[in-house]
Amino acid sequence: MRTDQYQGHDYYLMDDLLTEEHKLIRDTARAWVKKEVSPIIEKAFEEGKFPRHLIKGIAEIGGFGPYIPTEYGGAGLDQISYGLIMQELERCDSGLRSTSSVQSSLVMYPIWKYGTEEQRQKFLPGLASGELVGCFGLTEPDHGSNPGGMTTNFKDMGDHYLLNGAKMWISNAPFADVAVVWAKDESGRIHGLIVERGMEGFSTPTMTGKWSLRASDTGELIFEDVKVPKENLMPGRSGLGAPLSCLDSARYGIAWGAIGAALDCYDIALRYAKERKQFDRPIAGFQLQQKKLAEMITEITKAQLFTHRLGQLRNEGRATSAQISMAKRNNVDMAINIAREARQILGGMGIINEYPIMRHMMNLESVITYEGTHDVHLLITGMDITGENAFK
């Protein structure tokens, strides 16, 4: 892969809305990515392996639970800082961002919000420093878009719970130390349990054959009569709303992350179009290429504006789930379209792994599917504005 020449694009001077510390956090993440990840990411993708040695570095730039209070090892930052870190990670690779956002929003967030004080003390500092890696088990082989139909369940055995079932498509599963698992109790109500590696009957087979998100490890979680200590149940919230609130946090991060992927594709396409000559002039001089580039920066700028606003609303605790759905859906779709257009601008070079565009494009197929598919987010908006549930 060629040297990472990425530079940000800020057509509407959005940086003026950031604090100096926001910019320092973003630029730090960007510098770390360029130094430590860009040189190795193509190889990791090709090999289909998450580069685990990066965990410590992700922790050091605040990539694990930046908004978690400092007393639990987090950085106590605001939501815009979290968004900016996600943007910079996904600018490099969606799989890198996935590892970070799963740990932050789907593991640390529920333990912080719904866990006991003992659970927070026990898990959060290690997750923040990267000593522990976590995963989030909601999806099952037969229940993806409809997680409420899950069959993973636990029984109260008096001094412990007995957990049975299987989760599928779980990011970080193959090497996670802890899993936040959503399962039904005997009355059919959903609760979150913290399952730890080493518990008898708990295994995490790796899923292979992905054409997307190859630099992130995905696996199954299998529970065969796993004895889970009672103190590992998160008592703060139950019902489907509990996992969905975690998804809100993660989807918010994805909305920022997708802007990063789009920016990278645009940045490369713009530079390439200015340098590449055909018919004796740079291809950037042709109207057809300008249309593509101009539309890309327009879409990116729109996404930057409304995602920043979403960040403000989240800082104030006012962002609704439906607003987050809209941003996740819009931005990922925007990014995938920009990746496709950018790839064409590079002509044949667009399909070579010397440039990251095709990798972004393939990655974004997962991103547009997980954390609620493109269709599902549309239905969420539809339900929000009409009051009619079109899911079933």
Place this chain on the structure above:
Amino acid sequence: MNILVCISKAPDTTSKIAFTDGNTKFDENGVQFIVNPYDEWYALVRGIELKEANGGSVTTVTVGGADADPIIRKALAIGADKAVRIDTAEGDPGSVAAQIAAYAKDQDFDMILTGKETINYNGGVVGGMIAEHLDLPYISLATKLDMNGGVAEISREVQGGVEVVEVDGPFVLSAAKGMAEQRIPNMRGIMAARTKPLEVVPAADVASNTAINTYALPEEKGDCTYVDADNPAELVRLLNEEAKVL
């Protein structure tokens, strides 16, 4: 060990360079400013490494207005202990050196480190001028700096080789590539930088001796012609007949 590192503000290398006011002012609109890389990557990082190995403290000093605070915070996030900003608009190198010397003369610094130049005007003279003001030894373009007891062992690149210098007692040094490796701040550093002291001190009564009359952009680079590596005859022909340089 008491180390002073001079930190200046420079436009990011990807900035678009433009001028205003009839080509007499650099147009800062839309320009991102960064810590001058020679100050940050080499002088500051080596200062921090020496402090980590030998104890003491690293202070940064910057001549500039409040607009320099973001780059000063970054230096603190990377690991400086405290920062001083001499509160006046940055003038020519002579005035900057005089300001820094006026501040440093009553302090007890074991060494004063600068980058070999700032990537705005690339003058590369501030370090030497500080040394002159303070009557200290000056070692320019240093690529290595080690402390051996109280003695500094310094390597500098000279034409065709390396010169190794020993300095006993306080000195001023300008750091070049090779002195240290870039350090990316971490979140802990960024958080700590919030509360590290940034002292704003009044400027000494110093004026610039030079003024900029006008700026001009360099001529655009001409087209690049690629010549096959197996065909040096063609290269010679082009240099001779087209470029007319042979």
